[in-house]
Amino acid sequence: MKYVKWVATATILTTVLMGCAQTPPAPQAQKYKDGELPVPANYKGWPKFLSEIQRADTKQVREIYINPIGHSTKMGEAFPNGTISVMEIYKAREAADGTPLKGADGKFVKGDLLKVAVMGKGAGWGESVMPPDLRNGDWIYAMYMADGKTKAPDDTVTCRACHLPLTDKDYIFRYDEYFQKRIN
Numbered sequence: 001m002k003y004v005k006w007v008a009t010a011t012i013l014t015t016v017l018m019g020c021a022q023t024p025p026a027p028q029a030q031k032y033k034d035g036e037l038p039v040p041a042n043y044k045g046w047p048k049f050l051s052e053i054q055r056a057d058t059k060q061v062r063e064i065y066i067n068p069i070g071h072s073t074k075m076g077e078a079f080p081n082g083t084i085s086v087m088e089i090y091k092a093r094e095a096a097d098g099t100p101l102k103g104a105d106g107k108f109v110k111g112d113l114l115k116v117a118v119m120g121k122g123a124g125w126g127e128s129v130m131p132p133d134l135r136n137g138d139w140i141y142a143m144y145m146a147d148g149k150t151k152a153p154d155d156t157v158t159c160r161a162c163h164l165p166l167t168d169k170d171y172i173f174r175y176d177e178y179f180q181k182r183i184n
């Protein structure tokens with residue numbers, strides 16, 4: 001009799017404990033489409049992806065950030081779902097004749113912030129992209145004006161078309177440079 005009671009108690013206990021160990025169903029993660037992913041408010045506190053990119057062709061300086069999830073990626077891997085990259089696009093300051101000014105370090109002098117670009121990936125985010133052959137895996141794109149809120153007129157089809165060939169770099173142009181320069 002005692003034994004039966006013990007077994008009954010143990011069974012109840014096990015059931016309760018297992019119940020606790022079970023993770024509650026994850027809330028349906030939001031799926032973003034092109035043009036929808038907002039600029040995360042705290043991105044300036046994220047790890048730098050690459051800094052002071054010199055774009056002589058467009059007379060721009062660019063700063064790229066990556067969130068901690070993306071930063072946990074190792075060379076050779078694709079970035080995990082949940083990765084977000086933000087790129088600030090600055091105008092290079094120009095001399096009166098229109099040529100970009102250079103500082104003592106030989107680099108362009110950063111002028112006004114022109115636009116803020118965002119790329120993010122999540123499970124199934126790429127499914128909404130039409131036509132499907134423009135899909136960049138599950139990456140989606142958004143471009144904002146300098147305030148980070150007003151949508152820029154850029155057509156996201158152009159983003160996809162230009163990043164598309166980089167299939168073996170997870171659609172990230174400076175993938176190799178990032179992992180080579182990364183210090184931590």
Ligand code: HEC
Pocket residue numbers: 053055062064085086087117118119141142143154155156158159160162163171172173174175
């Ligand atoms: C003509 C080619 C081209 C187009 C169009 C383009 N990109 Fe890029 N993108 C690049 C290059 C090249 C880089 C690497 C930084 C650099 O060299 O300026 C880059 C980098 C980025 C990055 C930083 C992460 C990374 O991939 O290195 C983001 C975010 C980004 N682009 C978003 C966008 C968005 C949003 C659009 C469309 C509104 C867009 N891009 C359109 C060429 C392009």
